[in-house]
Amino acid sequence: MIQVENLNLNLRKTLSKGQVAISQPAGCPDINLWLFNPKVLEGPLSHDEAQAVVAEPAYWSFCWASGQVLAKYILSHPEIVKDKVVVDVGSGSGIVAIAAALAGxxxxxxxxxxxxxxxxxxxxxxENKVKVQTVKSLDEVSEEIDLITAADVLYDRDNFSLLTRFTESAPQVLLADSRIKTLPVDHYELQTTIEARTWPDLNEFEEFNQVRIYLSAL
Ligand SMILES: C[S@@+](CC[C@H](N)C(=O)[O-])C[C@H]1O[C@@H](n2cnc3c(N)ncnc32)[C@H](O)[C@@H]1O
Known part of the structure; x- marks a missing residue:
């Protein structure tokens, strides 16, 4: 069974003082998440630690703007996921997968x-009393997928190829992104744009606080 101490040990691979704390992201306060506790940064970081955090951040220990927006969108529109087999790719903390499970x-x-x-x-x-199965790759999902979700996975350009992989693997794809202003493919339609900030707040440039939600075009 995974316990808080496992998450702390994972975080300490890059940050010796790393520690998680439970919180509710401002953009989707209905979900409780164990995330990076910013209080541990009250003292200075060593140069090596600062480099390690930047070079290989523990993405899962933050809830990214797109994850919060997409989770809230799903909770507000439960019909999108109801009775479906949903796979959330690039899950990080799991906020979008948890929202899908909570929404039915x-x-x-x-x-x-x-x-x-x-x-x-x-x-x-x-923590949110839902069942979510975990996989390292889409290939591990052997049942038919109804919906793929993904939030803030396009920060890595190597992931652009996922956009086509997703639409080949499921009849519907719901994507949220705060990094790319224009998608490099045309088989997604913009639904809405919503403002949010990474939680805990990384004080990123304002341009990264605009989350665009796309639905795959039929
Ligand atoms: C910026 S975080 C976003 C996490 C979460 N979706 C959110 O919005 O809070 C990106 C996550 O995608 C994962 N990731 C990156 N490339 C991936 C890939 N090709 N397949 C699956 N996961 C990937 C990373 O490990 C990381 O946890």
Missing amino acids: AKVTYACDIDEDALDAVTMNAQ
């Missing part, structure tokens, strides 16, 4: 290439 998805998977993220998803799903 039949089965919910959280997929992330980072095993530490899958620990966080397991812990956060327990």
